[in-house]
Amino acid sequence: MNDDASPAVRLPRARALLLPGLLLLAAAGALLALRRPLMMSAPACLAGRWDHCLGTFNGVVLMTLLTVPLSLLVAWVLARRRRAAGAPDAWRLSLAEVGMVHGTAPWVWMTMMPGPGAGVVPGRVTLVPLRDLVTMGPLGLGGNLLVFAALGFFAPVRWAALASPARLLVLGAGCSVLVETAQYALRLDRVSSVDDVLVNATGALLAGLASRRWWRAPAPAPAPDRTA
Structure with missing residues (x-):
């Protein structure tokens, strides 16, 4: 056995496991920090009181966590259908599609929650860059970074046309503009800010x-036809 080649083989594997391991540690730390707020929403969610469950940030996060097994089941069904049809990369494509939806829809739902003056207070727009950034705070900044994070993570895994940093930036900014426009048009008592677009895209x-x-x-690219 060649002992000199063994560390070189293990090194790429260790690097491949580094990012998933860090993500798991970050998720575990977030759950540990949010366990009390999430448990406060548990009775309403488990009792089917959806107005008190899905109408709060804690309730939406709790339901997102509880529906992870359902999303994995959907990904498994999609992968089986793709494999039965002989499609390549069945699992990767299925996980990417389900991950985009499961990781993006709850955040968009939270951004569209109406404020106390919804329907009464006129829409507010802030078009000066970096003005609202200093008032977001760590929680607001982190939340805005996560709104389209799942979309940015899985979209280039699913579609080769989006496998570019510039296109991902445009994708995040475009989706954020749609959300900010909807907040203004629906008069949800929220501020439509250009800083939200910048942070969401980032x-x-x-x-x-x-x-x-x-x-x-x-x-x-197809090989050129030299028969002529």
Whole structure:
């Protein structure tokens, strides 16, 4: 047995496991820090009082965690159907599709929650960059980074056309503009800010760069026909 080659083989494997391990540690730490607020929403969610469950941030986060097994089941069904049809990368594509939806829909739902003056207070817009950034605080900044993080992480894994940092930035910014426009048009008593767009797009970009090793490669160009 070649002992000199063994560390070289183990090193790439260790690097491949580093990011998932860090993500698991971060998720465990977040759950530990949020366990009390989440448990406060548990009675309403488990009793089916959806107005008190899905109408609060804690309730939405709790339901997102509780529905993880359901999303994994959906991904398994999609992967089986793809494998039965002979499609390549069945699991990767299925997990990417379900991950985008499961990781993005709850955050968009929370951003669209109406404030106390919804329908009464006129829409407010802030177009000066970096004005609202200093007032977000760590919690607001982290939340805005996560709104489209799952989309940025999984979109280039699913579609090769989005496997580019510039396109991920445009994707995050475009989706954020749609959300901010809806907040203003529906008069949800929220501020439509350009800083939200900037932070949302940055979160999508950073998450996409974290998944770069799994990005779907573009299809090779067809070989030129030399028969003529």
